[in-house]
Amino acid sequence: MGHRAAIVGAGHTRFGALEDGPRRLLRTAIDAAFASVERGADRALVHEAFLATIGFGGWQLGNVAAVLGEEAGLSGVPASRIENACASGGFAARAGVRAAQGEPGLVLVAGLEKMTDVSSARRRYWLGVSGDTEWERAAGLTFAGVYGLIASRYVADHPRAADALVEVAVKNHANGALNPNAHFPKAVTAEAVRAAPRVAEPLGLYDCCPVSDGAVALLLAAPEEARSFTDSPVYIDGVGAGTDALAVQERPELTRFGATRWAVDAALRQARVDRSAISFLEVHDCFTIAELLALEDLGFAESGEAAAMTLDGATARGGRLPVNPDGGLKAKGHPIGASGVSQLYEGFLQLRGAAGRRQVPGAERALAHNVGGAGATATVTVLSAG
Amino acid sequence: MVEIRGAAAYVPRSTDGDRRVGDPDEDEFTMLATAIERLEDGIEPLGGIGPVVVVGTIAFGAADNVARFLGSPSPIECVGRGPEAFSAALEKLSSGVSAHESALLLAVDRDPGTTGDPGDRGLSHAAIAIWLGGGGANPVATDAFRSAAPSSTGPAFAWAASTAAARVPRWGDWRYDGRAGTRSLPAPAASAPGGATVSQGAYVPWPRYLEATNAHWRLIAAECGACGALTFPPRGRCRACESTDPGRSVRLARDGGRVIASTRIGAGGQPTEFDEQVTAYGPYSVVLVEFAAGVRATLPVALGSGDPPAIGGTVTTRLRRRYPIDGEWRYGRKALVPDPPARGTEGS
Numbered sequence: 001m002g003h004r005a006a007i008v009g010a011g012h013t014r015f016g017a018l019e020d021g022p023r024r025l026l027r028t029a030i031d032a033a034f035a036s037v038e039r040g041a042d043r044a045l046v047h048e049a050f051l052a053t054i055g056f057g058g059w060q061l062g063n064v065a066a067v068l069g070e071e072a073g074l075s076g077v078p079a080s081r082i083e084n085a086c087a088s089g090g091f092a093a094r095a096g097v098r099a100a101q102g103e104p105g106l107v108l109v110a111g112l113e114k115m116t117d118v119s120s121a122r123r124r125y126w127l128g129v130s131g132d133t134e135w136e137r138a139a140g141l142t143f144a145g146v147y148g149l150i151a152s153r154y155v156a157d158h159p160r161a162a163d164a165l166v167e168v169a170v171k172n173h174a175n176g177a178l179n180p181n182a183h184f185p186k187a188v189t190a191e192a193v194r195a196a197p198r199v200a201e202p203l204g205l206y207d208c209c210p211v212s213d214g215a216v217a218l219l220l221a222a223p224e225e226a227r228s229f230t231d232s233p234v235y236i237d238g239v240g241a242g243t244d245a246l247a248v249q250e251r252p253e254l255t256r257f258g259a260t261r262w263a264v265d266a267a268l269r270q271a272r273v274d275r276s277a278i279s280f281l282e283v284h285d286c287f288t289i290a291e292l293l294a295l296e297d298l299g300f301a302e303s304g305e306a307a308a309m310t311l312d313g314a315t316a317r318g319g320r321l322p323v324n325p326d327g328g329l330k331a332k333g334h335p336i337g338a339s340g341v342s343q344l345y346e347g348f349l350q351l352r353g354a355a356g357r358r359q360v361p362g363a364e365r366a367l368a369h370n371v372g373g374a375g376a377t378a379t380v381t382v383l384s385a386g
Numbered sequence: 387m388v389e390i391r392g393a394a395a396y397v398p399r400s401t402d403g404d405r406r407v408g409d410p411d412e413d414e415f416t417m418l419a420t421a422i423e424r425l426e427d428g429i430e431p432l433g434g435i436g437p438v439v440v441v442g443t444i445a446f447g448a449a450d451n452v453a454r455f456l457g458s459p460s461p462i463e464c465v466g467r468g469p470e471a472f473s474a475a476l477e478k479l480s481s482g483v484s485a486h487e488s489a490l491l492l493a494v495d496r497d498p499g500t501t502g503d504p505g506d507r508g509l510s511h512a513a514i515a516i517w518l519g520g521g522g523a524n525p526v527a528t529d530a531f532r533s534a535a536p537s538s539t540g541p542a543f544a545w546a547a548s549t550a551a552a553r554v555p556r557w558g559d560w561r562y563d564g565r566a567g568t569r570s571l572p573a574p575a576a577s578a579p580g581g582a583t584v585s586q587g588a589y590v591p592w593p594r595y596l597e598a599t600n601a602h603w604r605l606i607a608a609e610c611g612a613c614g615a616l617t618f619p620p621r622g623r624c625r626a627c628e629s630t631d632p633g634r635s636v637r638l639a640r641d642g643g644r645v646i647a648s649t650r651i652g653a654g655g656q657p658t659e660f661d662e663q664v665t666a667y668g669p670y671s672v673v674l675v676e677f678a679a680g681v682r683a684t685l686p687v688a689l690g691s692g693d694p695p696a697i698g699g700t701v702t703t704r705l706r707r708r709y710p711i712d713g714e715w716r717y718g719r720k721a722l723v724p725d726p727p728a729r730g731t732e733g734s
Contacts, residue, residue: 121658121661124657124658125658128657133589133590134590134594134598134619135619135683135684136684137657138590138708138709138716138718139672139684139685139686139708139718140651140656140657140660140670140672140686140708140709141649141651141657141672141684142655142656142657144651144655145649145651145655145656145672148649148650148651148655149647149648149649149672149673149674149684150647151649152647152648152649152697153646153647153674153697156697197652197653198650198652199651199652199654199655200649200650200651200652200655201649201650201652202649203649247684248674248684249674249682249683249684250625250682252680254646254647254674
């Protein structure tokens, strides 16, 4: 099996409504990533950098990759901003893996969003610019509405789905309660989930991820160089990506994300492993319905079976296939550009056995799944302990 | 001399006391569009239209929208309101339409006190569309109009023309109480909030909006010239076979859409352009409607329509106001619970 790149260091800010602005968040995550490299990492070794962000902080629309260089102490290093909405992080990591291959030194991949600085009207703008504007948003839908449509169809087709949506929220909050970086580090009851105000029926407040600030940074190296930085690198063995029609109304099926299916096939093919080798999943649960779709699109559940799998406890932390042990976007938070990178951070901790109270016992291989918008873009990354 | 080749009326079905009034997302343009569509149902396509005259006081810009809706190459003439104006317009078209031409006489009546700016929330009450042709075997003169016109047209117009010009509530005057689930008309003390001066959501630039009005207003899909599959909205490329053969334009069945997904947007779940509507009317529904296999449109449910049918149910669609942006109303199809069986002669 060939490793494509190695994660040799990683840093993560807390997720939530934070005082720090985007520059300080970036610096905090990047400094932590460098500090985490056991044998030390000279910043001069970085030869390329990628920043995943959609709105930066709501005011610096263009050219923000330059800020990444400034805050990382890397001025002069080529840096690019990668933007694919909520999948920006996954796509930035994919670019980082490609840059790391066959070149000595380090690649910096950072994900950032600062969402709570702006008014709620502008925040809804930033949350909405990545869906189809002309046909879906102009019909009165934000992402919650688009996922509400999808959920209405899934619930109509699968009788246990309504209960499973509640269980996804309960499970991910239980996991998030063990994650000190989580935006909502607390458990919720099924009753509270059911009683919450409806945002876009059938989805209620607890079916929706929060609006969060946060930043995450990874340091990648070519696999053959990894052990010069650390004794316990985590390897990236496959990174698949895919796209689909921007508007959900133009896709053949409402409850299948073709981009995810394309991405997972490519990732598993590159990694040359099959699904039975995966210890746990990090999936893109921006809304509870998205976790059920992910289990099916990723091939871990047959069509319509994700509800039963969830209700049977298979996806709980102690289950057969733990899903989102860090709390997921749902409880950990969803700073848009940072989320895909944060999933890989969780893989880095878990596969080194460093996830503390939320450690998945014996985790050897992880699969991370990052979605942009309502399935228009997606990445899937396969990680191993090497 | 001209003959009447067809006529249709549209009267909103909502009521305010014993008066019929438009829903808040209706205006003279959407009402005329609905009357035109009903006329076309009998005689489509309504091609090769000559002069078009609108009787009634209509808002700035509405005549342009009517011209776009009709695909009319020439500007539309607007004359005053009332029976005299109607008679004069009919007289003029009678003498001006040659044997080979046809003309369209449109009339709409609405609250005259709110004509003007795009923020205008005036309600409308009735619209009719009459298709006139030169010569023919069935000539009519002005005085004979009422007896020669199809039975639904005369009373509808009489009703429309006699409608009192009373002040009706404006959209922004209403307040929705989320806790009680009711809406009310508070005393007009507080001035309306300023609102967003720059779009914070559903922003589509004006030229791109106009480019797609056939699809947004008329539900025009593209039928592939190579494989015959329908693509909506038209993209210049067949979704089924990727052919760029332009094929032809096909209008999706306006009344035959099936609901395949449905959501109800609660407070805070709406794009900001819909904020004012939510403040006035509370939660609204959006449905994904399938017109043919794989041919779908995401449509808001019209205000005043009531709850949409469950998944699997049927909806009809109409042109309605959607939201204001850059000082203009944006229009699009909305879904409605199908009309109950028609009563009397007013249409419905």
